[in-house]
Amino acid sequence: xxxxxxxxxxxxxxxxxxxxxxxxxxxxxxxxxxxxxxxxxxxxxxxxxxxxxxxxxxxxxxxxxxxxxxxxxxxxxxxxxxxxxxxxxxxxxxxxxxxxxxxxxxxxxxxxxxxxxxxxxxxxxxxxxxxxxxxxxxxxxxxxxxxxxxxxxxxxxxxxxxxxxxxxxxxxxxxxxxxxxxxxxxxxxxxxxxxxxxxxxxxxxxxxxxxxxxxxxxxxxxxxxxxxxxxxxxxxxxxxxxxxxxxxxxxxxxxxxxxxxxxxxxxxxxxxxxxxxxxxxxxxxxxxxxxxxxxxxxxxxxxxxxxxxxxxxxxxxxxxxxxxxxxxxxxxxxxxxxxxxxxxxxxxxxxxxxxxxxxxxxxxxxxxxxxxxxxxxxxxx
Amino acid sequence: xxxxxxxxxxxxxxxxxxxxxxxxxxxxxxxxxxxxxxxxxxxxxxxxxxxxxxxxxxxxxxxxxxxxxxxxxxxxxxxxxxxxxxxxxxxxxxxxxxxxxxxxxxxxxxxxxxxxxxxxxxxxxxxxxxxxxxxxxxxxxxxxxxxxxxxxxxxxxxxxxxxxxxxxxxxxxxxxxxxxxxxxxxxxxxxxxxxxxxxxxxxxxxxxxxxxxxxxxxxxxxxxxxxxxxxxxxxxxxxxxxxxxxxxxxxxxxxxxxxxxxxxxxxxxxxxxxxxxxxxxxxxxxxxxxxxxxxxxxxxxxxxxxxxxxxxxxxxxxxxxxxxxxxxxxxxxx
Numbered sequence: 001x002x003x004x005x006x007x008x009x010x011x012x013x014x015x016x017x018x019x020x021x022x023x024x025x026x027x028x029x030x031x032x033x034x035x036x037x038x039x040x041x042x043x044x045x046x047x048x049x050x051x052x053x054x055x056x057x058x059x060x061x062x063x064x065x066x067x068x069x070x071x072x073x074x075x076x077x078x079x080x081x082x083x084x085x086x087x088x089x090x091x092x093x094x095x096x097x098x099x100x101x102x103x104x105x106x107x108x109x110x111x112x113x114x115x116x117x118x119x120x121x122x123x124x125x126x127x128x129x130x131x132x133x134x135x136x137x138x139x140x141x142x143x144x145x146x147x148x149x150x151x152x153x154x155x156x157x158x159x160x161x162x163x164x165x166x167x168x169x170x171x172x173x174x175x176x177x178x179x180x181x182x183x184x185x186x187x188x189x190x191x192x193x194x195x196x197x198x199x200x201x202x203x204x205x206x207x208x209x210x211x212x213x214x215x216x217x218x219x220x221x222x223x224x225x226x227x228x229x230x231x232x233x234x235x236x237x238x239x240x241x242x243x244x245x246x247x248x249x250x251x252x253x254x255x256x257x258x259x260x261x262x263x264x265x266x267x268x269x270x271x272x273x274x275x276x277x278x279x280x281x282x283x284x285x286x287x288x289x290x291x292x293x294x295x296x297x298x299x300x301x302x303x304x305x306x307x308x309x310x311x312x313x314x315x316x317x318x319x320x321x322x323x324x325x326x327x328x329x330x331x332x333x334x335x336x337x338x339x340x341x342x343x344x345x346x347x348x349x350x351x352x353x354x355x356x357x358x359x360x361x362x363x364x365x366x367x368x369x370x371x372x373x374x375x376x377x378x379x380x381x
Numbered sequence: 382x383x384x385x386x387x388x389x390x391x392x393x394x395x396x397x398x399x400x401x402x403x404x405x406x407x408x409x410x411x412x413x414x415x416x417x418x419x420x421x422x423x424x425x426x427x428x429x430x431x432x433x434x435x436x437x438x439x440x441x442x443x444x445x446x447x448x449x450x451x452x453x454x455x456x457x458x459x460x461x462x463x464x465x466x467x468x469x470x471x472x473x474x475x476x477x478x479x480x481x482x483x484x485x486x487x488x489x490x491x492x493x494x495x496x497x498x499x500x501x502x503x504x505x506x507x508x509x510x511x512x513x514x515x516x517x518x519x520x521x522x523x524x525x526x527x528x529x530x531x532x533x534x535x536x537x538x539x540x541x542x543x544x545x546x547x548x549x550x551x552x553x554x555x556x557x558x559x560x561x562x563x564x565x566x567x568x569x570x571x572x573x574x575x576x577x578x579x580x581x582x583x584x585x586x587x588x589x590x591x592x593x594x595x596x597x598x599x600x601x602x603x604x605x606x607x608x609x610x611x612x613x614x615x616x617x618x619x620x621x622x623x624x625x626x627x628x629x630x631x632x633x634x635x636x637x638x639x640x641x642x643x644x645x646x647x648x649x650x651x652x653x654x655x656x657x658x659x660x661x662x663x664x665x666x667x668x669x670x671x672x673x674x675x676x677x678x679x680x681x682x683x684x685x686x687x688x689x690x691x692x693x694x695x696x697x698x699x700x701x702x703x704x705x706x707x708x709x710x711x712x713x714x715x
Contacts, residue, residue, distance in 0.1 A: 080486055130700040137416040138699055140486055141621055145692035148618070156685050160659065280614070284494060291487055332502055339498045346491025347473055350484045 039205060043198045054197040058269060060309035061204040062262050067289040067305035068215055068298065069258025074287065075296035075360070076224060077251035078231030079132070080140040083147025084286055087256040089154060089278035090123050091116035091263025093164060096273050099174040102165060109176045113264045120260025121253045123150075128252035132245060147283055154275040169274025173267050176203065183268070200269050207265070211258070215298050218254075227251055228296075281339065288342040291349050294356025303358055308345070312338045386522070386529035388651040389644065394535045394604065396643020397542035401597040402620035403627070403635040404549060405590035411630035412566045412586050413478065418489035419469055420594060421617020422496035423462050425610065427595025428602040429504050431458040432511060439512050447514040451603065458595040465496070466591025470584050493614075501610040508609040511602045538600045545593060546636050552589070553632060562586060566630070615688060619646075622695035628708020637706060645694060650687035657681035 046053040066088060073081045094116035098107045131142045158166030175184040175196070183203070186195045218224050226247045229237035238244050267273050285308065293304020312334065319334040349356065402424055409417045431454035438450045445453070473488045519530040553559040564572040565582045573579050601616065602608045619642060627638025658680050660673040698705060 074483075078483065080483055082490065130696060134699055134703060137482065137486060138625070138703075141416065141618070141625075142692075142696060142699060145618060145622075145695055148615075149689055149692050152686065152689055156683070159683065160680060281494075284490060287487070287490070336498050336502060339494055343491045343494035343498065347488045347495065350480075350488045350491070351473070351476055354480065354484055 043201045044192065047195065047198065051195060051197055054195070054201055056310070056313050058197055058200050058204055060306055061201075061208055062266055062269075063286065063289065063309045064208060064302050064305040065211055065258060065262040065265075066286045067293070067301045068211055069255045069262065070286050071290050071296065071298065071301045072215070072218070072227075072258065073251050073255035074290055075294075075301065076219065076227040076231070077248055078227075079248060079251065080137075081143045081252070081255065082140050082280075082283055082287065083127075083143035083145070083150070084255070084259060085278050085280070085283040086147040086150040087120040087124060087259030088263040088266070088282070089150055089275075090120045090256075091260030092267040092273050092278070093154065093170070093263075094119050094260070095264035095267040096170040096173045097163070099268075100170050101172050102170050106174055109174075109264070109268060113261055116264040117257040117260040120263070121257040124253045124256025125249060128249050132248045132252065144280070144283075147278075147280060151275050151278055154278070164275075167275060169272060169276070170267075171272045173271050173273065175271065176200075176268050184271075204265070207261075212298065212302070219298065223247070223250065231296075284346075285342055288345045292345045292357060294358045294360055297356065297358050297360035300356050300358030300360065304356065308342070311341060315341075383523065383525065383528045384651060385648075388647045390522075390529060390531050390535060392644035392647030393640065394538050394643070395647055396623075396640035397539050398597050398600050398604070398616075398639075399620050399623045399643050400636045400639025401542050401545060401593050401600070402616060403624040403639045404546070404632065405594045405597075406617075406621050406624040407627075407629055407632060407635040408562075408586050408590050410624070411632075412562060413474075413583055414630075415474060415485050416489065416621065417469070417474075417587075417590070418486070418617070419492040419496060420590065421613035421615075421620070422493050422500070423465050423469075423591050423613070424594040424598040424601070424616055425608070425613030426465055426496065426500060427458040427462045427598030428511075428608040428612065429500055429509075429598075429610070430461045430595070431455055431599040432504070432509055432602060432608045434458070435512055435514060439514050447516070450514045451599070455596055455599045458599055459592045462591040462595030462598070463588045464591075466587040466594070467584055470587040474587075475580070475583075497610055497613070504608075504610060506610070508607045511606045511608055513603075513606065515603070534603055538604060541596065541600065545596060549589070549593070550632060558582070558585065619688075619691040622691040622698075625695055625705055626698050628705025631705065631707050634705055634707035641706075642691060642694060646687060646690045649690045650684040653686060654680045654683045 043054050043057070046057060066084070069087075070081060070084045073079050073084070095109075095112050097103055098105050098112045098115070099109065100106075127143065127146050131139055134142075154164045155167050157164040158168075164170070175182060177183065181187065181199070183199045184196045186193055187199075188194070226237065226242045229240065229242060230244050230247055234244055266277075286305075289305040289308045290301050291304070292308060293302065294300025315334040315337055319332070319337055320330060323330050323332065353359075402420070405420045405423070406417060409415060409420070431451075434454040434457045435450055438445055438453060444450075469492060473492050474485055477485045477488060515534065518533045520532070521528055521530055523529055553562060561572070561577045561582045562585075564575065564577055565579055569579050572582075598608075598613075601612065620639065623638040623642040624635045625638070626642055627634025627636070629635075659669060662669065664670070
């Protein structure tokens with residue numbers, strides 16, 4: 001569909017010079033290079049304000065991974081997964097257990113990250129296989145339950161054999177090491193101090209580009225189109241010869257592996273994890289990112305993830321002073337406002353702009369089509 | 382045997398509460414095929430409102446009789462929860478009634494988060510100790526001195542639940558509103574043509590579900606002795622599992638599913654430690670036998686896994702009998 005509209009834009013461009021100049025490939029490349037330069041310079045600019053901001057940016061990029069992974073499940077395939085953080089937890093724990101003094105294992109990260117992704121993927125298939133024949137609401141509840149089960153197990157698998165170390169979590173997790181470069185130390189290179197967070201930033205940036213490319217290619221691929229077809233009308237998709245069950249499983253598995261990789265990187269970056277980091281609220285937050293930005297649209301999802309990752313930090317620095325100035329004391333903590341923000345983001349977006357801030361073309365048609373066409377609601381879906 | 386009997390009583394109590402909450406899910410689902418995710422939060426608000434009333438009345442200078450205090454708490458909680466249920470439907474579900482299924486599910490999640498945190502702002506971040514105004518009395522039901530007991534609170538919960546289930550059944554099958562509800566559930570368009578005000582019937586369904594939920598909230602609060610702003614989440618999930626177990630959309634199913642789930646959970650929590658005690662296998666391995674000499678309870682899964690049972694039941698039901706024990710709807714409707 002996008003290509004068709006592109007074509008119409010181009011034919012139209014003969015009349016309007018502005019559209020033509022915007023579409024010129026050279027301008028696109030200049031834009032890409034400019035964005036790349038800004039992104040490369042960003043950590044040093046942030047480091048002048050404080051290293052904390054580099055860390056916050058890193059976490060925001062991790063949430064972009066998570067949101068992109070969930071977008072495959074919710075946005076592309078239209079399956080509501082409310083326990084997505086469980087896969088993140090699985091990836092994080094696989095990394096933590098295999099690269100920490102807990103079991104005295106110190107495997108290199110390039111071996112465990114894929115392993116974490118594979119284990120998360122396995123969990124995705126295990127969860128998906130029995131439940132994907134059900135539609136919508138049931139799947140949502142089962143995934144919600146699954147997220148809780150994983151957390152309960154992580155909390156309790158310290159008895160009788162200590163596997164997860166219970167609520168205390170796993171500490172002293174190894175950082176990434178590439179050759180002699182340790183991602184926890186500061187290296188000086190060409191007169192610039194590369195602190196740990198800055199190195200992670202560049203690593204995350206590289207992975208981010210790879211992930212975005214994979215997502216973009218996936219969306220336009222045969223698989224992506226099959227997911228879209230299933231999302232729009234499962235019965236019709238099956239009639240067209242799509243193996244809906246396998247395709248849905250694939251979406252689930254791929255979403256889960258993205259979560260697993262993000263989890264592994266989270267482990268390495270933080271150096272400490274506990275079940276506290278993988279509560280339901282986190283799943284809801286990732287979902288809010290996807291919904292806010294625009295389900296099914298990669299750029300929208302990235303925008304949503306960045307907005308909602310930085311929002312708490314902004315709130316932290318504004319809510320307290322504002323409240324103190326107005327009421328003389330703190331009435332509502334920033335944390336609570338953050339959660340209310342997520343809640344309202346979900347409700348208001350669904351009510352007034354169901355396709356998100358940056359809607360994907362087909363998703364928009366689907367989400368808004370139902371309301372203009374009243375007859376549709378009567379038929380069981 | 383006494384442990385069994387005790388767990389049976391605990392399970393029955395718990396199950397009655399689940400059944401009442403499950404009725405709220407199943408009524409709404411039956412009529413508009415929507416899972417009201419925020420229903421657990423309605424239950425929580427019921428518990429919280431009653432908490433405030435009970436605390437205020439119990440601390441008054443001229444205290445009322447204990448039973449009256451609890452009743453008044455429930456009496457205030459019911460209309461509040463009815464109003465919450467009505468508002469939810471009006472604000473977040475009615476505009477999306479014809480939207481794709483994903484949309485109301487997502488608003489429901491959002492509402493759930495909003496209600497939780499509003500409750501946190503109004504009441505507290507910490508668990509609130511429910512004042513025990515009614516003195517808890519235990520009655521022995523066997524002759525042995527350390528045998529199974531049942532408390533007056535448990536009896537009250539079971540009796541009130543049964544009464545409410547009976548009342549609801551009468552309402553749905555004996556009154557004009559009940560007929561309208563069943564007609565709307567079968568076919569909204571045709572029900573509308575027959576002169577039923579569908580919007581009113583659906584709103585009333587939410588109101589009734591909210592009322593049931595608030596009473597359940599008061600019962601949970603007084604049974605466990607605490608109220609917490611997150612208590613609705615797990616309770617709601619379990620009650621939903623109960624509704625699915627019985628067959629969602631089916632009133633009798635929700636009651637049966639609730640009681641069954643309560644029993645499964647209580648008996649499961651009571652026995653899972655024994656069943657997974659590795660010392661039964663001590664003869665298999667010397668290391669294990671040695672460990673069992675010092676500590677006879679090498680338990681693989683203890684009662685701290687109690688909350689997992691509901692989900693296991695849910696997944697098993699969805700895999701093997703998606704329509705539930707009494708349901709006729711095919712899973713594809715969901």
